[in-house]
Amino acid sequence: MLFGSEIWQITLLSLEVALLSTLISLVIGLPLGTWLALGKVHGRSFLMSIVNTGMGLPPVVVGLFVALMLWRSGPLGDLNLIYTPAAIVIAQVVISFPVVTGLTAAALQALDPRLRLQLLGLGASTFQMVLMLWREARLPLLAALMAAFGAVISEVGASMMVGGNIRGQTRVLTTAIVLETGKGNFNTAIALGLLLLAITFLVNWALTVIQQRGAKR
Amino acid sequence: MIEIHELQVMRGGRIVLDVGHLQIEKNEVLAIVGPNGAGKSTLLLALARLIKPERGDIVFNSMPVAGESDHAYRRRIALVLQDPLLFDTSVFDNVASGLRFRGLHKNDITPRVETWLERLGITHLKNRRANELSGGEGQRVSLARALVLAPELLLLDEPFGALDPPTRNRLLDDLRRILPESGTTTIFITHNLPEARQLAGRMAIIVSGRVRQIGSVNDILSSPADEDVRSFLVAENGKY
Numbered sequence: 028m029l030f031g032s033e034i035w036q037i038t039l040l041s042l043e044v045a046l047l048s049t050l051i052s053l054v055i056g057l058p059l060g061t062w063l064a065l066g067k068v069h070g071r072s073f074l075m076s077i078v079n080t081g082m083g084l085p086p087v088v089v090g091l092f093v094a095l096m097l098w099r100s101g102p103l104g105d106l107n108l109i110y111t112p113a114a115i116v117i118a119q120v121v122i123s124f125p126v127v128t129g130l131t132a133a134a135l136q137a138l139d140p141r142l143r144l145q146l147l148g149l150g151a152s153t154f155q156m157v158l159m160l161w162r163e164a165r166l167p168l169l170a171a172l173m174a175a176f177g178a179v180i181s182e183v184g185a186s187m188m189v190g191g192n193i194r195g196q197t198r199v200l201t202t203a204i205v206l207e208t209g210k211g212n213f214n215t216a217i218a219l220g221l222l223l224l225a226i227t228f229l230v231n232w233a234l235t236v237i238q239q240r241g242a243k244r
Numbered sequence: 245m246i247e248i249h250e251l252q253v254m255r256g257g258r259i260v261l262d263v264g265h266l267q268i269e270k271n272e273v274l275a276i277v278g279p280n281g282a283g284k285s286t287l288l289l290a291l292a293r294l295i296k297p298e299r300g301d302i303v304f305n306s307m308p309v310a311g312e313s314d315h316a317y318r319r320r321i322a323l324v325l326q327d328p329l330l331f332d333t334s335v336f337d338n339v340a341s342g343l344r345f346r347g348l349h350k351n352d353i354t355p356r357v358e359t360w361l362e363r364l365g366i367t368h369l370k371n372r373r374a375n376e377l378s379g380g381e382g383q384r385v386s387l388a389r390a391l392v393l394a395p396e397l398l399l400l401d402e403p404f405g406a407l408d409p410p411t412r413n414r415l416l417d418d419l420r421r422i423l424p425e426s427g428t429t430t431i432f433i434t435h436n437l438p439e440a441r442q443l444a445g446r447m448a449i450i451v452s453g454r455v456r457q458i459g460s461v462n463d464i465l466s467s468p469a470d471e472d473v474r475s476f477l478v479a480e481n482g483k484y
Contacts, residue, residue: 141329148292148323148399149342149389152315159341163332 033195038222041199044112045180048119052175056124057168060131061157065143075132081125086118090185093118097189110191115199118185123175130171134164169238173231180227200226245270246397246429251300253286253453261286261453263300268397273423273430275444275461277437279476283453284433288401291431292323304396319346322390326402328382330374335366335385338374342393360388363422380411387419391426398423398430404439416442437461437480449473 063074095101097109097117108114138160146156161168183201190197192206200223207216246268253261261283268274276284289295291302293314302309309317322342330338336357343353361367364384369377374385383403390398404412420443423430434440440447441461448458449469457469468474 139327139329141325141327144289144292144294145323145325145329147294147314147318148321148325149345150315150319150322150393151342151345155345159331 034219034222036195037198037200037203037219038226040112040197041180041201041223042226044115044119044186044199045176048116048123048179049172049176051116051120052124052127052179053172055120056127056171056175057131057161059124060128060171061135061161063128064132064135065157065160075129078125078129078132082129084122084125085184086122086182086186087184087188089118089121090188093121093185093189109189110193110197112190112197114189115186115197118189119179119182122182122185123178126175126178127171130174131168134167134171135160137167138163165241166238169234169241173234176230176234177227180223180230245305247301247303248291249301249303251287251290251302252298253283253290253295254298255286259298259453261290261297263287263455266448266455266458268429268431270429271424271427272446273432273444275432275434275440275447276450277434277440277447278450279435279479282450284435284450285401286453287450288323288399288431288433291397292321292399293317294323320395321397321399322393322395323399324383324386324390324401324403326405328374328377328379328386330377330382330385330389332375333373335361335369335372335374335377338385339388339392342389346393356392357388360392363391363426364388364418378411379407380415383407383415384418387415391422391428394426394428396429398428400430400432402433402435404434404436412439419443435480437465437477449476451476 060078062068063071063078068074093114094109096103097106097114098104099109108117142160142163143156146159151159181201183205186192186197186199187202187205190199190202192198192202198206200219204216204219204223207213207219248263248266250265251261251263252259276287278284286295290297290300304320309320331341339357339360340353343356358367358370361370364387366381366384366388369381369385374382377385383406387403404415407415416439423443432440432443444461446459447461447464449456449464451472456473457464464473465477468477
């Protein structure tokens with residue numbers, strides 16, 4: 028049975044981990060997707076195929092590979108990250124950055140290619156051009172952000188494998204639901220599930236309000 | 245004065261543009277006219293340094309621009325394409341965009357933008373979203389966005405191509421007044437001879453990537469340099 032303070036701690040950790048993972052994915056995925064869409068990239072189709080495959084990576088497979096890397100005897104074992112919230116963040120970034128990358132590239136490729144010529148023809152620097160293109164594609168880019176957040180907040184397999192579902196340390200809402208269901212505590216599992224749904228809804232609601240404000244302006 | 249020397253553009257191992265020498269006087273409007281696929285837009289993109297020519301020089305007031313970075317050079321020119329390609333923001337912000345790219349202060353931007361909104365008759369649209377405009381309004385915003393930069397060279401790529409005849413004629417009338425008033429040296433691409441006649445003092449006919457004839461519109465119409473030019477003139481307006 029879970030108590031209020033523990034639920035609060037699990038919820039807070041879930042949010043922290045998911046928001047940090049989404050932020051890191053954005054920092055990696057936005058420039059990478061922009062480069063794939065706009066850069067002079069040899070083998071663009073091949074690289075896009077890899078990114079698109081990454082968008083559908085099974086979390087348990089990601090969990091397995093991240094666990095192998097962070098395991099005490101693994102190549103990054105000295106960092107002592109296995110079964111820590113940082114390990115969960117690493118696994119969730121691996122899951123979500125391809126989502127941001129792929130959707131960013133798709134959003135920018137959907138813009139009229141002459142828009143780039145127009146921006147440069149008005150004296151924009153490359154950086155100014157990219158900022159303007161992000162602005163033009165802000166609706167699908169916010170959708171990419173929502174998709175990335177959705178992927179990590181709902182993810183359970185990798186979090187379980189690299190976090191270990193340790194009470195008070197790495198237990199997040201999804202892993203707690205699995206545990207409570209396994210113990211037959213369905214009422215607690217349902218309550219946690221509703222809490223997870225509520226959080227996901229609130230974050231997506233906030234992002235959707237921003238997105239639709241952009242659409243109406 | 246702007247001069248173009250030995251400008252050559254290749255695509256897929258084939259020469260698609262080969263301009264020996266072309267000279268545009270200060271404040272002149274030169275029309276580049278030719279059939280589809282003749283290389284008109286390629287010339288414009290090469291002049292904007294948006295495609296890399298195989299060779300050739302561009303000279304502004306006796307100074308070659310080859311030593312300048314693409315970015316620095318493009319800040320001396322402005323480009324208007326057939327579609328307005330406005331940014332998804334207000335009309336004011338669209339017209340101000342190029343000035344903001346140049347880092348101008350708000351206090352300098354506002355009066356310049358307002359002047360050009362007025363000159364193009366779109367002051368009343370100032371706060372409207374660009375995606376709510378008609379084609380003609382959009383093209384006026386696009387022209388204001390370029391002219392507000394006071395470019396040394398204005399490049400217009402079939403700016404009236406997508407407009408209905410009454411809208412096109414009104415905009416042509418306004419530009420015929422505005423371009424000399426502002427002293428903007430302009431290269432204007434079109435395949436429409438009446439447009440060239442209305443807006444430009446001289447025109448250059450391009451066929452198959454080469455400038456075949458340069459002269460006043462009337463001179464070219466009365467004595468085409470070769471059979472290709474004659475065929476184009478006949479096909480274009482059916483008058484010749």
